[in-house]
Amino acid sequence: MNENKNKGPDENALIAERRRKLTEMREVGNAYPNDFRRNALADELHQTYGGHEGDHLREEEIHVKVSGRMMVKRVMGKASFIKLKDRTTQIQVRLERDRLAEGLYQKFKKWDVGDILCVSGTLFKTNTGELTVMAEEVTLVTKSLRPLPEKFHGLADQEMRYRQRYVDLIMNEESRDVFRIRSQIITYIRAFLDSQDFLEVETPMMHSTPGGAVARPFETHHNALDMKLFLRIAPELFLKRLVVGGFERVYEINRSFRNEGVSTQHNPEFTMLELYRAYADYNDLIEMIEALFKGLSQSILGSTTITYQEDEIDFSKPFARITVEDVIQKFNPDIDATRLRDREYLAGLATDLGVKVQDNAGAGKLQMEIFDKTCETKLRQPTFVTAYPTEVSPLSRRNDDDPFLTDRFEFFVVGRELANGFSELNDPEDQAERFREQVENAAAGDDEAMSYDHDYIRALEYGLPPTAGLGLGIDRLVMLLTNSASIRDVLLFPYMRPEVFD
RNA sequence: GGGCCGUUAGCUCAGUUUGGUAGAGCAACGGACUUUUAAUCCGUAGGUCGAAGGUUCGACUCCUUCACGGCUCACCA
The missing domain is CATH 3.30.930.10 (Bira Bifunctional Protein; Domain 2)
Known part of the structure; x- marks a missing residue:
């Protein structure tokens, strides 16, 4: 187990498990590499190649480098589908054990949703027509130590959405x-x-x-x-x-x-x-x-x-355009239009509306009190x-x-x-x-x-x-x-x- | 500041009415699976039920106080 000083708040078993994985990564190399450069964004790929026929794509052998946060991970034995989310949108990636370097697929199976990956590969379309990158190389560039909220409902808790906006945005x-x-x-x-x-x-x-x-x-x-x-x-x-x-x-x-x-x-x-x-x-x-x-x-x-x-x-x-005095009359049809600047008259109206009338409030201030109480919310x-x-x-x-x-x-x-x-x-x-x-x-x-x-x-x-x-x-x-x-x-x-x- | 509502596993939610010692799905862990779309299937583990008091033989459940949040009224912009 790691030392206490490295731990963030709310440590739990799920985080501990991911920390353990990070420690393993540190032991075999640089856990936070920064030498991969992508050459495509997800939405560019969808726009450029989304309309291509699957057979056509195969022949074209379009090599791309993409990166993003792994939002979906579906492992099916010796092959998997994942989805990476970059600043634009998501792109699906397929990983097949026998197309990757020896042992890499086994490592990938330990990675978690939320980890940030870089993938090089070739575009193809699945049986259902989804544009997908067939991975040739894949690297974990940032380990995510904290589990993301549940995928279907997302983050619903209002308080957490505001306090941890980064999770809300993910x-x-x-x-x-x-x-x-x-x-x-x-x-x-x-x-x-x-x-x-x-x-x-x-x-x-x-x-x-x-x-x-x-x-x-x-x-x-x-x-x-x-x-x-x-x-x-x-x-x-x-x-x-x-x-x-x-x-x-x-x-x-x-x-x-x-x-x-x-x-x-x-x-x-x-x-x-x-x-x-x-x-x-x-x-x-x-x-x-x-x-x-x-x-x-x-x-x-x-x-x-x-x-x-x-x-x-x-x-x-x-x-629409309307003056303060006209709008007060419009929404207070019983008001005496000749006394709209009569301080005592307005003070009475304001008091009836529940306003605490200040001694130094003049007719103008009182007009605004009446406006705020009776007109503002009606101006849709x-x-x-x-x-x-x-x-x-x-x-x-x-x-x-x-x-x-x-x-x-x-x-x-x-x-x-x-x-x-x-x-x-x-x-x-x-x-x-x-x-x-x-x-x-x-x-x-x-x-x-x-x-x-x-x-x-x-x-x-x-x-x-x-x-x-x-x-x-x-x-x-x-x-x-x-x-x-x-x-x-x-x-x-x-x-x-x-x-x-x- | 007042009123109402909420806070249960990492997340989304049941359970509170009528007190008997907490459940599901996803995520995790172990296993199966080479075209999935909230993948599927088998198994395992995970919770001092927001906090502190009180009532009770017994409290997630009832009462009080507090914290944080949502809506709303007041105040303002």
């Missing part, structure tokens, strides 16, 4: 597909923006003043400088500094961090697209989002209609809600005709917010005033209120051109396009409480 092709699509979505977004002359940038993730969103930040500490730092809650204020600097079109596909609850739609760290475009307003962004979503669904899923859980979503029609089809109250939009440009409102929208699909955008507030004096209000709110106990960012005001004083900007939740977008019910299904390593190893 076993569940649907899970691999989700992350392939995630990558395609991000690639598509980059191409979409790059083609419009946007510059991709990276801005700090550690902020001395958190800002750009309404949320509690994570705090950390810089030892050498002995100072408090915050993980960013949004890159917004840095990106707008870049527009001041003359990068008129910028974007960042960013990881941001918010110290809030965890749910099927919230992870402490999440990915967002933020983009800023000078000489544009929020209507231009609405058009961009509409074009982006139509292009994405067509390109990624091959259709402009998609199924998400219980909903059929149609991206082909023009997306793609909808832009516009004209958000200034009170809840401290970075948005005030509407020219109605100072109660800003030129802002949020984008909803399947009852969830996917994006938030607005014409940027580029009046430094108005912005300074809004920051002061936020500071007052913080003093009054609002622990999500923004801080006063002096350097950001200074940047605005140099002059931010008229600009529009938006944030788009990438994780929620991926959920939508992969029909995933939980944000954890689209995050490779979602946040989990630490596992206890004893």
